[in-house]
Amino acid sequence: MKVIADLHIHSKYSRATSEGMELEALSKWAKIKGIGLLGTGDFTHPKWIDELERKTIQSDSGFLTYDGMNFCLSAEVSCVYLQDGKLRKIHLILLCPSIEIAQQLNEALAKKGNLEADGRPTLSMSAVELCEQALEISRKNLIIPAHAWTPWFSVFGSKSGFDSLRECFGEYEKNIYAIETGLSSDPPMNWRLSKLDRVQLLSNSDSHSPEKIGREANVFELDRLTYDELYDAICSKEKRKLACTYEFYPEEGKYHFDGHKACKVSFSPQQTKEHKGICPVCKKPLTIGVLSRVEELADRPAGFVPKNAVPFENLVPLKEIIAQALNKEPTSKAVQNEYLRLIEMFGNEFAVLHAADGPLLKHAGKRFAQAIKRIREGKVKKIAGFDGQYGQIIIFDEEEAKEGQTTLGAFG
Ligand SMILES: [Zn+2]
Ligand SMILES: [Zn+2]
Structure with missing residues (x-):
C-alpha cells in the first residue's frame, strides 16, 4: 500500500512552535494534506508523551492512532559536545517502535539534559553516545541526521558539523540508514556524494505549525502499515519500499545560498569563492549555505544520477x-x-x-x-x-x- 509519511514535526512543547500543534489539529491537517503517517514529534517531552499515551490508541503495529490518523513515535534532539577541539551541534531524529521503548529512552536521555525545557531538548552527549544508548534500549530505534546540510545544527553543517557520517558516528555509521535532506537540499545535490549512495534520502516538513505539515514528505510502498515495515523500508534500500519523495525546490529553503541576511548579501558558491568567504558589507565571514557545502564535499559533478536513485518530485x-x-x-x-x-x-x-x-x-x-x-x-x-x-x-x-x-x- 502507498503511504505518504511526514516523520519529522514538532508539538506545542517545542520552542517557537504554534500552540495549535496538538493531536486534534495534527490529525486534521495531516488529512487535509494527504498524509497517511505522521511523526508525533517531541516524544522526549514528558507532557507530550503522557498525552500520546492517554489520548491515542496503541496497537501491535507499533504506531499510534488518533481520530483515524496514524502516528509514528518521533523526536528530535540537539546533541551539543566537543569533538577534536571543535564545538559540535547536531540535530538528530529518533524513531521509536513503542511508547514503552520511548519511555526507556527518555529515562536514559534525561540524565543528559532537561527534557522538560524544550520539545527538542539539548543533550550533553555525542552522536556516538546517543546511538550507543538508543540501540542498547532497542535495535529497532532509528537515528536519522535531521536537515543534514543546514549551517547550524546539522551533521554536514558549515558551522558545527562534520565532513562525513564516519567522522560523526564512528563505528555507528553502519547504523545510520537514512539522512533527512532538509528544505534547502534535494536528492540530486546529495547524489553528488558517492558516500551517501548507501543511505536513504528522506524528506520531512520539520513543521512548527499545522498548515506546514507535509511541505516535504516520503512516499512509501509498504506491505502493512506497521513500524517493522517502515523500519524495513528505511533500512533496506535495495527493497525499494521508499518509492519517491516530495521536495521543495531547494532554492526555496532558508539556507540554499551563502550570505548575510542583515547585509542583504546573497551569494552563489562561485561568488562566495570570489569574495573569499567574506561579506562585502560588514567584512565578516558569510554564513555558508547548503549548496556550497555540497560542492565542498562532493566527489561527483552536478547532474550525476546514481544507479539506485529514488525518484522525487518538486512541489510548491x-x-x-x-x-x-x-x-x-x-x-x-x-x-x-x-x-x-x-x-x-x-x-x-x-x-x-x-x-x-x-x-x-x-x-x-x-x-x-x-x-x-x-x-x-x-x-x-x-x-x-x-x-x-x-x-x-x-x-x-x-x-x-x-x-x-x-x-x-x-x-x-
Ligand atoms: Zn532541527
Ligand atoms: Zn555582512
Missing part, C-alpha cells in the same frame, strides 16, 4: 500557487477560500497537486492549471534563500502577475 505549497494565480497574499481571505474549495473538490492537497489537466482546468481554471504545469516542468523562476531567509519560487512574471482575477474558477 498549494496556498502559494493559489496566491500567485490570484496575485494576492497567501494569508488573504480569497486565497484561503480557494484553498478550502479545492481541498473539498479533490480530497486533499497532494490530490490537487497531482490532479490531471482536465479536472484542474475544469475546477481550478486555466491560470491555476498553467501554474501546476510550469511547476511540473520546472519552468519557474527561483530566487535562492540564504542565511535564514526563505527563497522564492515565482511562477508568473511581473506582466503576467498583473493580469488580476477574482477567483480561480473565473478562469475556467
Whole structure:
C-alpha cells in the first residue's frame, strides 16, 4: 500500500512552535494534506508523551492512532559536545517502535539534559553516545541526521558539523540508514556524494505549525502499515519500499545560498569563492549555505544520477500557487477560500497537486492549471534563500502577475 509519511514535526512543547500543534489539529491537517503517517514529534517531552499515551490508541503495529490518523513515535534532539577541539551541534531524529521503548529512552536521555525545557531538548552527549544508548534500549530505534546540510545544527553543517557520517558516528555509521535532506537540499545535490549512495534520502516538513505539515514528505510502498515495515523500508534500500519523495525546490529553503541576511548579501558558491568567504558589507565571514557545502564535499559533478536513485518530485505549497494565480497574499481571505474549495473538490492537497489537466482546468481554471504545469516542468523562476531567509519560487512574471482575477474558477 502507498503511504505518504511526514516523520519529522514538532508539538506545542517545542520552542517557537504554534500552540495549535496538538493531536486534534495534527490529525486534521495531516488529512487535509494527504498524509497517511505522521511523526508525533517531541516524544522526549514528558507532557507530550503522557498525552500520546492517554489520548491515542496503541496497537501491535507499533504506531499510534488518533481520530483515524496514524502516528509514528518521533523526536528530535540537539546533541551539543566537543569533538577534536571543535564545538559540535547536531540535530538528530529518533524513531521509536513503542511508547514503552520511548519511555526507556527518555529515562536514559534525561540524565543528559532537561527534557522538560524544550520539545527538542539539548543533550550533553555525542552522536556516538546517543546511538550507543538508543540501540542498547532497542535495535529497532532509528537515528536519522535531521536537515543534514543546514549551517547550524546539522551533521554536514558549515558551522558545527562534520565532513562525513564516519567522522560523526564512528563505528555507528553502519547504523545510520537514512539522512533527512532538509528544505534547502534535494536528492540530486546529495547524489553528488558517492558516500551517501548507501543511505536513504528522506524528506520531512520539520513543521512548527499545522498548515506546514507535509511541505516535504516520503512516499512509501509498504506491505502493512506497521513500524517493522517502515523500519524495513528505511533500512533496506535495495527493497525499494521508499518509492519517491516530495521536495521543495531547494532554492526555496532558508539556507540554499551563502550570505548575510542583515547585509542583504546573497551569494552563489562561485561568488562566495570570489569574495573569499567574506561579506562585502560588514567584512565578516558569510554564513555558508547548503549548496556550497555540497560542492565542498562532493566527489561527483552536478547532474550525476546514481544507479539506485529514488525518484522525487518538486512541489510548491498549494496556498502559494493559489496566491500567485490570484496575485494576492497567501494569508488573504480569497486565497484561503480557494484553498478550502479545492481541498473539498479533490480530497486533499497532494490530490490537487497531482490532479490531471482536465479536472484542474475544469475546477481550478486555466491560470491555476498553467501554474501546476510550469511547476511540473520546472519552468519557474527561483530566487535562492540564504542565511535564514526563505527563497522564492515565482511562477508568473511581473506582466503576467498583473493580469488580476477574482477567483480561480473565473478562469475556467
Ligand atoms: Zn532541527
Ligand atoms: Zn555582512
